[in-house]
Amino acid sequence: MASRRIAQSRVNWSALAERVPPNQKANFAAFKTKSDTYLRSVLANPENPPQINWSHYKQLIPVAGMVDTFQKQYEALKIPYPTENVTPQVEAQLKETQSDIETFKKNSQARIAEFQKSIEHLKSLLPYEQMTMEDFRDAHPELALDPINRPTFWPHDAEEQRDIKDRPQGDH
Structure with a gap:
């Protein structure tokens, strides 16, 4: 697997900032700061490990085979680049x-x-200012007063419109 070097953030921060609600701006700023800090720390390190002059150390160290062992271990060291397995999940969620x-x-x-x-x-x-009661009844039969089929009682508000049989006897 070939490793890729991060050159810059792939996040469009300005487009993302437009979608952040006002009450989450502080959290967004903290997240962006952490991301930028991480990117700077990655870019501060070299892409490849430093080259070591093994022949120089072979001349300086008298123990036979010690430098060769370190050289083999150093060259065998491969730090794996993390596999990217989240994109299919993100794409499924996007769909x-x-x-x-x-x-x-x-x-x-x-x-x-x-x-x-x-x-x-x-x-x-008709504009309500020009309507008569009959015009209002024709336009809104469910709201208009109908004293025959749906009698109401003064003061004609919702609280006072109980059925007559629910009223106490002395309330007529």
């Missing part, structure tokens, strides 16, 4: 979110169409 967004858009368009019909109906009515 799911996209489908949820499309469903929400379709439902919103349906609600908008219903609201447009309601607006058109209200625009077709």
Whole structure:
């Protein structure tokens, strides 16, 4: 597996900052600071380990085979680059979110169409200032007073509109 060197952050911080709610700005700033600190620490180290002049050490160290053993161990040392296995999960979540967004858009368009019909109906009515009680009853039969079929009692608010049989006897 070939290792890749991180050259710069692949995160579009400005686009991400636009989507952060105002109450989460401090958390976002702390997260960005941690990410930048990590990137700087990675970039501060060389991409490859330093080259060692083994022949120089072979001349200086009298113990036979010791430098050769260290050289073999040093050259055998391979620090694995972490495997990237999160992208498929993120892409699956992205597809799911996209489908949820499309469903929400379709439902919103349906609600908008219903609201447009309601607006058109209200625009077709007489202005309330010009309506008579009969006009209001014709436009809104569920809200209009109907003393025959649905009698109400003064002061005609919701709390006072109990059934007559629920009222105490001396309350007539």
